[in-house]
Amino acid sequence: MDIKTKPAVSVSKKGGEGGFDHSRRNFLKLFGAGGAMAMLSPGAAQAAKAVVKSKKDDAMGVLVDTTICIGCRSCESACNDVNKLPKPKRPFEDDSVLTEHRDTSPREWTVVNRYATKNGAQITRKQQCMNCVEPACSSACIIRALEKQPDGAVTWREDLCLGCRYCMVACPFDMPKFEYSKPVPRIRKCQFCFERQEKGQLPGCVEACPVEALKFGSRADLIEEARKRIQGNPKGYVDHIYGEHEVGGTSWLYLAGVAHEELGLPKISSEDYPQMTSGAAGTVPAVLLIWPALLAGFHYFTHGKNEGHEERSHHEDSQKGNR
Numbered sequence: 180m181d182i183k184t185k186p187a188v189s190v191s192k193k194g195g196e197g198g199f200d201h202s203r204r205n206f207l208k209l210f211g212a213g214g215a216m217a218m219l220s221p222g223a224a225q226a227a228k229a230v231v232k233s234k235k236d237d238a239m240g241v242l243v244d245t246t247i248c249i250g251c252r253s254c255e256s257a258c259n260d261v262n263k264l265p266k267p268k269r270p271f272e273d274d275s276v277l278t279e280h281r282d283t284s285p286r287e288w289t290v291v292n293r294y295a296t297k298n299g300a301q302i303t304r305k306q307q308c309m310n311c312v313e314p315a316c317s318s319a320c321i322i323r324a325l326e327k328q329p330d331g332a333v334t335w336r337e338d339l340c341l342g343c344r345y346c347m348v349a350c351p352f353d354m355p356k357f358e359y360s361k362p363v364p365r366i367r368k369c370q371f372c373f374e375r376q377e378k379g380q381l382p383g384c385v386e387a388c389p390v391e392a393l394k395f396g397s398r399a400d401l402i403e404e405a406r407k408r409i410q411g412n413p414k415g416y417v418d419h420i421y422g423e424h425e426v427g428g429t430s431w432l433y434l435a436g437v438a439h440e441e442l443g444l445p446k447i448s449s450e451d452y453p454q455m456t457s458g459a460a461g462t463v464p465a466v467l468l469i470w471p472a473l474l475a476g477f478h479y480f481t482h483g484k485n486e487g488h489e490e491r492s493h494h495e496d497s498q499k500g501n502r
Contacts, residue, residue, distance in 0.1 A: 238312060238331035239376065240398040240422075240430040241385060242405055243305055245442060246415060247392040250277055250291055250303030257387035258289045258307075261372060280443075283307065285358045285367040289384060296437045304433070304442045305384070305393070308333065308354040308369040312398075312428035319349035325366075331398065331430040332371035340366060351426055351447055371430065398430065405434055424449040 256271040258264070265286050269276060277293040289307035296302060310333045317325040317333060324339035325346055335355075342364060346355045358364035372382035380386070385393040394401065402423055409416045421439045422429035425447050433439060440446050 237329065238398045238430060239371075239395065240310075240331055240401050240432055241382065242394040242396070242401040243431060243433045244392050244394070244408070245302055245304050245433060245435045247390050248291075248303045248305065249390055249392075250274065250293060251389065252276075252291050253387040253389055254305050254384035254393065255287070255289055255291060257383035258369070259287075261375065261383035262288060264288065277303065283354060283356060283368070285356045285365070288367065288369040292443065294442050296441045298437070300437070302435070302437065302442060304435075304444075306443070307384075307431070308371070309352050309422065309426075310369070310371045310430035311426055312430065313426075315349040315351060315426070316346035316355055319345040321345065325355075328373060330371075330373070330376050332373040332376065333368075334370045334373050335366050335368070337365060342366075351445065398428070398432075401432055405432060408434060426450075 252271045252274070259266065259271075267287070277291065280292055281287070281290045283290055283306060289305060291303050291305050293301055293303050310331055312327075312331075314325065314327055314333045317323060317327050321343065322339050322341065324336045324341070326334050326336065328334055342357075344355075344357055344366075346366060347353075347357060355366050355368050357366060372380070372384075375382060381395050385395045394404065396404075402420060405420045405423075409418055409420075415436055417435055417438060419435075419439065421433035421435070421444050422431055427450065433442075433444060435442055
């Protein structure tokens, strides 16, 4: 039935008040439905559970040994090729870029930086998305456009993303980057060579490293390997595997001969971020559900009342014409 031929409200024979009551009842039903949907949205405890959790021992990861890294930027070049990113203005062989600190960007998903330590040493470190075990970006995303995969990768789905950029705010490492200059912008970051892993291949950066400063494997095996290296050379390493516990654990793990803070790695809580932010994140779906329902209810209430008045006037005019 064409909805235009169906009256929006019923006309009462008793002074026309039935139209108003009908609109009010429908408004209350609509508002009540929106409230019920909001009540079903994730709460403080449910929001944390909404993140797809992969078992820490089963997830794959990369151990980055900064005591071995030579700053050759082969990992940058491989990342650029594998992900078909725009070529940089300066070639990857040009190590003069190491004189300035660089951040990842929509065009560069991994970068190598050089750090001057307190003891005067020059140490280079690779930087990319940490692909957290329980990622805050995925928890903050209201429609789960960012997904945690069982193998450890945190992937982004273009077909779902709303461009709200909550993931950028939530990430403790400031890794998701937004293409502000594009007419159809995307969220860009390292996705842990997810497609290569599905084919049984190594991540591009790991495969390209000429000195094996990057080691790929299961997270549990990498942590065991890192502990062996620390125990085997206690003077050469700080007794800390960065990423083992930070933010609940990350897929990328770092070894260093100095405090990790000297290499630009933030000192951060060991509690996973989805759990810490679940209360605030849980209110977002509630607001998105209840606010449209509230506005629609007011529209229906007002519009229905006006239509009821018009129908009533038309009915009265018809009766006068028939007399």
